[in-house]
Amino acid sequence: MIEKQMKIGIISLFPEMFSSTIKFGIIHKAIKKRFLKLYFYDLKSQVDTYRKSIDDRPYGGGYGTIVMASPVIRSIYSAKKKLGKNSKVLYLSPQGKILDQNSIRKFLKEEVLLLVCGRYRGIDERIIENEIHEEWSIGNYILSCGEFAAMVILDAIARLIPGVTNCYKSTEKDSFSKGLLDHPHYTRPKTIGGLDIPSVLLSGNHKKIEIWREKQSLGQTWLKRPELLKKIHLTQRQRYLLNLFQKEYKRKSR
Known part of the structure; x- marks a missing residue:
């Protein structure tokens, strides 16, 4: 402070x-x-x-x-x-x-x-x-x-x-604050241009939402600024979530 x-x-x-x-x-x-x-x-x-x-x-x-x-x-x-x-x-x-x-x-x-x-x-x-x-x-x-x-x-x-x-506290979760990019953000309405808000964000399950955001943060960094991942030591949990994101991304890209 x-x-x-x-x-x-x-x-x-x-x-x-x-x-x-x-x-x-x-x-x-x-x-x-x-x-x-x-x-x-x-x-x-x-x-x-x-x-x-x-x-x-x-x-x-x-x-x-x-x-x-x-x-x-x-x-x-x-x-x-x-x-x-x-x-x-x-x-x-x-x-x-x-x-x-x-x-x-x-x-x-x-x-x-x-x-x-x-x-x-x-x-x-x-x-x-x-x-x-x-x-x-x-x-x-x-x-x-x-x-x-x-x-x-x-x-x-x-x-x-x-x-x-x-x-x-919101500044503590900004992109780069922990070496990673921020996760995607959504607000009303629920559907824009045929795209819906990810269902997990409407679930009310805060634990699942936290995991989703962490996975997305890792994934967005991998997609947009992969060089940042080389500068930080990923935990076992982070490696698992990133691997999960990569599999989901490749599946969607087919």
Whole structure:
């Protein structure tokens, strides 16, 4: 359980991009309930007055521009003065480790995070070596800026803070929470497009429903994200249920 308010600083060239993000949804709830407090640091305010530019050409030539070191360093120091010198500094870039649910849970243990949003072709490497604790990516693709990645991280963190969502326990059963995808979900009406709700869900037998959901969770992972199964140690019960799902699936596919 998180007893203290979590603080997250965001260093961005365009902090105004976050205005809608913090006005709606789960991030807004976390802020309103005072579980989360955000601080924004505008890179533009740290630009050298004589240069009046945030980026410059890379040494050695090549395409594109690089965010200059001084505005980023000044922003980091300014944030640390407010948030504390022990703030964990994360740089959001395509070269970072791929974000997953376990990573988000680890972030929750931090009292203060400082997110540095990448832009253009990146930031000066010396900043990464001297000021950045960890590099993180939200996937193997390129975005125009790190602000979108920061929004993803904020949302993922906010929804896991106890007390923010109406039903916190539901987040413990989300896809990836235990290394597996979630089971299928159904609601009214009973029939849609000729397809009925699985009869076990109408049985009222909670034990059978629990077993069905566990089997489906294993099966959906096997069908959609089989690489996840290689990362976890399946119990004898799980291996049995997965084998049962595979037999049923192959029988239906004939």
